[in-house]
Amino acid sequence: xxxxxxxxxxxxxxxxxxxxxxxxxxxxxxxxxxxxxxxxxxxxxxxxxxxxxxxxxxxxxxxxxxxxxxxxxxxxxxxxxxxxxxxxxxxxxxxxxxxxxxxxxxxxxxxxx
Amino acid sequence: xxxxxxxxxxxxxxxxxxxxxxxxxxxxxxxxxxxxxxxxxxxxxxxxxxxxxxxxxxxxxxxxxxxxxxxxxxxxxxxxxxxxxxxxxxxxxxxxxxxxxxxxxxxxxxxxxxxxxxxxxxx
Numbered sequence: 001x002x003x004x005x006x007x008x009x010x011x012x013x014x015x016x017x018x019x020x021x022x023x024x025x026x027x028x029x030x031x032x033x034x035x036x037x038x039x040x041x042x043x044x045x046x047x048x049x050x051x052x053x054x055x056x057x058x059x060x061x062x063x064x065x066x067x068x069x070x071x072x073x074x075x076x077x078x079x080x081x082x083x084x085x086x087x088x089x090x091x092x093x094x095x096x097x098x099x100x101x102x103x104x105x106x107x108x109x110x111x112x113x
Numbered sequence: 114x115x116x117x118x119x120x121x122x123x124x125x126x127x128x129x130x131x132x133x134x135x136x137x138x139x140x141x142x143x144x145x146x147x148x149x150x151x152x153x154x155x156x157x158x159x160x161x162x163x164x165x166x167x168x169x170x171x172x173x174x175x176x177x178x179x180x181x182x183x184x185x186x187x188x189x190x191x192x193x194x195x196x197x198x199x200x201x202x203x204x205x206x207x208x209x210x211x212x213x214x215x216x217x218x219x220x221x222x223x224x225x226x227x228x229x230x231x232x233x234x235x236x
Contacts, residue, residue, distance in 0.1 A: 049210075
C-alpha cells in the first residue's frame with residue numbers, strides 16, 4: 001500500500017504571500033504509461049472537496065494559475081501564490097497510480113493571518 | 114455539466130446497514146471510475162472503495178473489506194454504497210466522486226463530487 005505523507009499539518013499565511021505544501025509518497029507514482037498519478041484537492045468548510053491539480057502538475061478546469069503543482073517520483077509540492085482569503089481550507093494530496101486504489105495524505109490546514 | 118446528487122442524511126443503529134445513493138446527471142457513469150470517500154468528524158479524507166462499471170470491477174480499501182459493497186445501476190446513472198455492521202466510528206460524511214478523462218484515460222482522479230451524505234450511527 002502506498003502511504004502519502006504531507007507536511008506541514010497546518011499553515012498560517014498572510015494574504016498576498018505564497019504557501020507551500022509538501023507531499024511524499026512511499027513509492028514512486030510514475031506509471032509505466034509515463035504519467036505520474038498525483039493529485040491535489042482542497043476541502044473548504046461546508047463544501048465538497050475540489051480537484052486542483054492532476055497528474056502532478058496539470059491544473060484542472062477553472063483552477064486559477066495561482067495554484068502550481070510540481071515534483072516527480074515520490075516528492076511533490078503544491079504552491080499557492082498570492083494567497084487570498086478564499087483559499088482557506090484543508091489541502092490533500094492523493095495518489096491513484098493503480099486503478100481503483102486511492103490513498104490520501106493526512107491533509108494540511110491553510111489559514112489566513 | 115456533470116452533477117452528482119446524493120441521497121439524504123441517515124441515522125442508523127449500531128449493527129445495522131446503510132445504503133447511500135449517488136445519481137449522476139449530465140453524463141453516464143459506465144465509462145468512468147466512481148469512488149466513495151468518507152470524512153469522519155475531525156478527520157481527513159479516507160478512500161473506501163471504487164468501481165469502473167464498464168469493466169464490472171470494484172475494489173475496496175482493506176479497512177472496509179467484507180463490510181462495504183459498491184454497485185451501479187446504469188439505467189438510472191446511480192451508484193450505491195452499502196456499509197454493513199455499522200458502529201459509532203462509521204459516523205461521518207460520505208462522498209461519491211466520479212473521475213474525468215485525461216488523454217483518453219477516464220478512470221483515474223476523482224474530479225466531480227457529490228454534496229456528501231451525513232451518516233450518524235447512534236443507539
